[in-house]
Amino acid sequence: xxxxxxxxxxxxxxxxxxxxxxxxxxxxxxxxxxxxxxxxxxxxxxxxxxxxxxxxxxxxxxxxxxxxxxxxxxxxxxxxxxxxxxxxxxxxxxxxxxxxxxxxxxxxxxxxxxxxxxxxxxxxxxxxxxxxxxxxxxxxxxxxxxxxxxxxxxxxxxxxxxxxxxxxxxxxxxxxxxxxxxxxxxxxxxxxxxxxxxxxxxxxxxxxxxxxxxxxxxxxxxxxxxxxxxxxxxxxxxxxxxxxxxxxxxxxxxxxxxxxxxxxxxxxxxxxxxxxxxxxxxxxxxxxxxxxxxxxxxxxxxxxxxxxxxxxxxxxxxxxxxxxxxxxxxxxxxxxxxxxxxxxxxxxxxxxxxxxxxxxxxxxxxxxxxxxxxxxxxxxxxxxxxxxxxxxxxxxxxxxxxxxxxx
Amino acid sequence: xxxxxxxxxxxxxxxxxxxxxxxxxxxxxxxxxxxxxxxxxxxxxxxxxxxxxxxxxxxxxxxxxxxxxxxxxxxxxxxxxxxxxxxxxxxxxxxxxxxxxxxxxxxxxxxxxxxxxxxxxxxxxxxxxxxxxxxxxxxxxxxxxxxxxxxxxxxxxxxxxxxxxxxxxxxxxxxxxxxxxxxxxxxxxxxxxxxxxxxxxxxxxxxxxxxxxxxxxxxxxxxxxxxxxxxxxxxxxxxxxxxxxxxxxxxxxxxxxxxxxxxxxxxxxxxxxxxxxxxxxxxxxxxxxxxxxxxxxxxxxxxxxxxxxxxxxxxxxxxxxxxxxxxxxxxxxxxxxxxxxxxxxxxxxxxxxxxxxxxxxxxxxxxxxxxxxxxxxxxxxxxxxxxxxxxxxxxxxxxxxxxxxxx
Numbered sequence: 001x002x003x004x005x006x007x008x009x010x011x012x013x014x015x016x017x018x019x020x021x022x023x024x025x026x027x028x029x030x031x032x033x034x035x036x037x038x039x040x041x042x043x044x045x046x047x048x049x050x051x052x053x054x055x056x057x058x059x060x061x062x063x064x065x066x067x068x069x070x071x072x073x074x075x076x077x078x079x080x081x082x083x084x085x086x087x088x089x090x091x092x093x094x095x096x097x098x099x100x101x102x103x104x105x106x107x108x109x110x111x112x113x114x115x116x117x118x119x120x121x122x123x124x125x126x127x128x129x130x131x132x133x134x135x136x137x138x139x140x141x142x143x144x145x146x147x148x149x150x151x152x153x154x155x156x157x158x159x160x161x162x163x164x165x166x167x168x169x170x171x172x173x174x175x176x177x178x179x180x181x182x183x184x185x186x187x188x189x190x191x192x193x194x195x196x197x198x199x200x201x202x203x204x205x206x207x208x209x210x211x212x213x214x215x216x217x218x219x220x221x222x223x224x225x226x227x228x229x230x231x232x233x234x235x236x237x238x239x240x241x242x243x244x245x246x247x248x249x250x251x252x253x254x255x256x257x258x259x260x261x262x263x264x265x266x267x268x269x270x271x272x273x274x275x276x277x278x279x280x281x282x283x284x285x286x287x288x289x290x291x292x293x294x295x296x297x298x299x300x301x302x303x304x305x306x307x308x309x310x311x312x313x314x315x316x317x318x319x320x321x322x323x324x325x326x327x328x329x330x331x332x333x334x335x336x337x338x339x340x341x342x343x344x345x346x347x348x349x350x351x352x353x354x355x356x357x358x359x360x361x362x363x364x365x366x367x368x369x370x371x372x373x374x375x376x377x378x379x380x381x382x383x384x385x386x387x388x389x390x391x392x393x394x395x396x397x398x399x400x401x402x403x404x405x406x407x
Numbered sequence: 408x409x410x411x412x413x414x415x416x417x418x419x420x421x422x423x424x425x426x427x428x429x430x431x432x433x434x435x436x437x438x439x440x441x442x443x444x445x446x447x448x449x450x451x452x453x454x455x456x457x458x459x460x461x462x463x464x465x466x467x468x469x470x471x472x473x474x475x476x477x478x479x480x481x482x483x484x485x486x487x488x489x490x491x492x493x494x495x496x497x498x499x500x501x502x503x504x505x506x507x508x509x510x511x512x513x514x515x516x517x518x519x520x521x522x523x524x525x526x527x528x529x530x531x532x533x534x535x536x537x538x539x540x541x542x543x544x545x546x547x548x549x550x551x552x553x554x555x556x557x558x559x560x561x562x563x564x565x566x567x568x569x570x571x572x573x574x575x576x577x578x579x580x581x582x583x584x585x586x587x588x589x590x591x592x593x594x595x596x597x598x599x600x601x602x603x604x605x606x607x608x609x610x611x612x613x614x615x616x617x618x619x620x621x622x623x624x625x626x627x628x629x630x631x632x633x634x635x636x637x638x639x640x641x642x643x644x645x646x647x648x649x650x651x652x653x654x655x656x657x658x659x660x661x662x663x664x665x666x667x668x669x670x671x672x673x674x675x676x677x678x679x680x681x682x683x684x685x686x687x688x689x690x691x692x693x694x695x696x697x698x699x700x701x702x703x704x705x706x707x708x709x710x711x712x713x714x715x716x717x718x719x720x721x722x723x724x725x726x727x728x729x730x731x732x733x734x735x736x737x738x739x740x741x742x743x744x745x746x747x748x749x750x751x752x753x754x755x756x757x758x759x760x761x762x763x764x765x766x767x768x769x770x771x772x773x774x775x776x777x778x779x780x781x782x783x784x785x786x787x788x789x790x791x792x793x794x795x796x797x798x799x800x801x802x803x804x805x806x807x808x809x810x811x812x813x814x
């Protein structure tokens with residue numbers, strides 16, 4: 001049996017925690033082959049970014065990747081030492097040494113392939129693999145540059161490695177005990193879910209549940225890999241992410257309330273209602289690697305329409321610059337921003353096929369006096385944009401309205 | 408013209424100093440092509456070692472190399488960002504990306520070859536090369552492991568890169584203004600030397616002058632590369648290391664007083680006076696990569712002899728274990744240690760050919776009441792081992808006796 005485990009930054013934040021994780025890994029090793037993926041220690045990545053920003057207002061992405069990749073390289077070496085000191089054979093591998101090849105894009109590279117030859121050989125020698133998460137290299141052997149997979153990329157590394165090694169289990173260890181019906185810091189009655197589907201997890205994660213990286217969930221779905229999310233320092237059972245099970249029809253269709261307390265809305269007024277106008281904007285944003293979240297475009301009147309979308313803080317500056325330029329080209333109206341908006345969603349497979357959930361959601365918010373700025377829906381979620389100030393109350397009233405505290 | 412410059416850890420200890428170095432490099436770039444080699448920031452390496460020691464009493468050398476190499480990888484990326492923010496085209500290269508191939512030995516690897524192809528191509532693009540010092544990779548392309556060159560290895564990187572690129576100048580920037588007649592902290596009258604020969608520098612460095620790494624000086628001598636040692640934050644002219652010049656015959660044959668305030672003496676009593684006995688001991692030490700410093704073996708009596716040698720703190724534990732094992736095999740007597748000894752040397756080309764220097768040295772020490780534990784000499788130095796407590800006084804009286812304060 002082969003188990004892939006990923007340990008996040010807070011799980012390896014200092015020597016004591018690294019040793020605690022090593023002890024856990026050594027125990028797993030008694031029953032199975034093990035490959036672990038580690039993040040950088042604690043706040044290392046944030047500290048490195050802060051240092052870079054002292055030196056350059058727009059640090060070169062290639063250099064940023066090289067800088068940030070040191071965090072995981074260091075933690076993988078330290079974890080390997082900890083395992084060895086417990087008498088557990090282990091070897092650290094950088095992304096490149098693990099055979100993780102990415103496209104030639106920096107800061108947000110996608111994995112193009114994994115050559116598992118070295119991983120296999122090290123496993124055959126009886127080693128625990130300790131893989132530096134979040135990173136890969138570009139293809140060309142001796143000219144290879146270091147790339148990183150973007151925030152949360154260690155989750156992606158873990159799932160991709162699980163696939164490349166045809167692992168029996170993929171476990172993501174973090175500082176939460178699993179996926180909750182909503183953020184327990186806001187709603188103390190929030191309940192841990194035993195399982196969620198990939199789609200539900202994607203909506204929960206994408207809408208702001210800080211448990212696991214979306215790309216990793218997508219990859220898990222694509223390759224049908226069951227993923228356990230659990231706490232790295234407790235024995236609590238965690239949450240399994242897998243394809244929908246047969247319980248779906250009789251359970252509560254609403255599985256959780258996702259929220260994102262801080263996003264930025266950009267609105268372009270009076271966009272000419274001609275084919276390709278929206279595409280021009282979003283093509284330009286995609287070229288700059290800006291992740292656009294909620295897009296709302298209403299029916300047009302008098303040949304023009306207003307177009308809104310939200311982006312996270314990191315991409316906001318770029319997004320605004322790009323949008324302003326394209327809006328000018330399009331002879332559109334003013335570009336306005338609202339930096340004090342938040343998203344809240346109800347998420348669950350089959351929400352669409354169960355009538356009445358939208359009504360119940362909007363009513364609950366209305367009763368609490370919370371104004372809805374805009375609405376979007378997907379097959380498995382309904383999302384509203386509200387003022388940031390209302391976010392905690394919104395999460396609370398929705399959790400209660402859908403009785404999520406009940407199993 | 409191509410200039411190779413090396414900047415040590417204290418020169419890149421924080422964002423301000425990195426920016427100061429970048430400004431200096433950008434100025435040099437106006438007149439020449441530039442390749443710089445950087446050490447890890449400030450105390451990074453020491454901090455990483457301390458972290459490793461919390462996890463393992465004997466960290467795996469392969470993992471230590473991987474851990475420590477992150478320091479220079481990070482500083483090279485940061486320096487590159489700083490240069491770019493000044494409008495100076497630059498690219499960072501890890502040891503491997505710079506084509507630095509080493510033997511498959513960890514912690515103290517020697518460079519086996521440098522493939523300058525990528526460095527050349529980046530220079531041709533108009534980039535300043537910012538090379539991570541102290542590190543290389545093992546030969547086998549996709550299986551390459553990261554190696555480090557040992558303490559001070561960034562100096563070695565700089566000289567080796569200067570050779571590989573056939574550079575016109577090699578400049579080592581550090582936190583001292585050059586090579587002094589002795590440590591100015593001990594003797595305020597110590598005088599900075601305009602030039603020293605490679606041999607003198609080797610003796611000065613090897614005997615404890617903390618200016619530059621011996622291997623780098625040896626490499627400079629081997630390839631006849633003039634090396635400037637100067638302060639990274641001032642415009643003081645520094646010291647040039649080069650082959651002896653014609654002034655040698657008329658100048659003071661004693662060029663400086665070197666000292667090493669802390670070393671460890673290991674003595675094996677009653678070693679059988681048979682061919683190969685010493686070789687057995689030193690072969691075993693070499694196999695463990697222990698650098699042995701002063702070796703003293705006196706004439707034998709009754710078929711046995713006492714053998715002493717000194718090793719630095721880092722190697723002391725290994726050296727003692729190895730020596731004790733071999734001494735037992737040889738049926739030698741007790742192995743004793745003295746951890747409170749220090750070395751002081753007079754250094755200068757032609758000391759041997761000028762009679763009377765040994766006498767003058769020993770007399771000066773005797774007058775100061777300093778007891779000599781043992782004596783060794785080379786072509787260009789005379790070294791005595793004394794008690795650690797006497798070291799500062801010894802340096803002072805010798806500096807005065809040889810009138811080194813006079814130009």
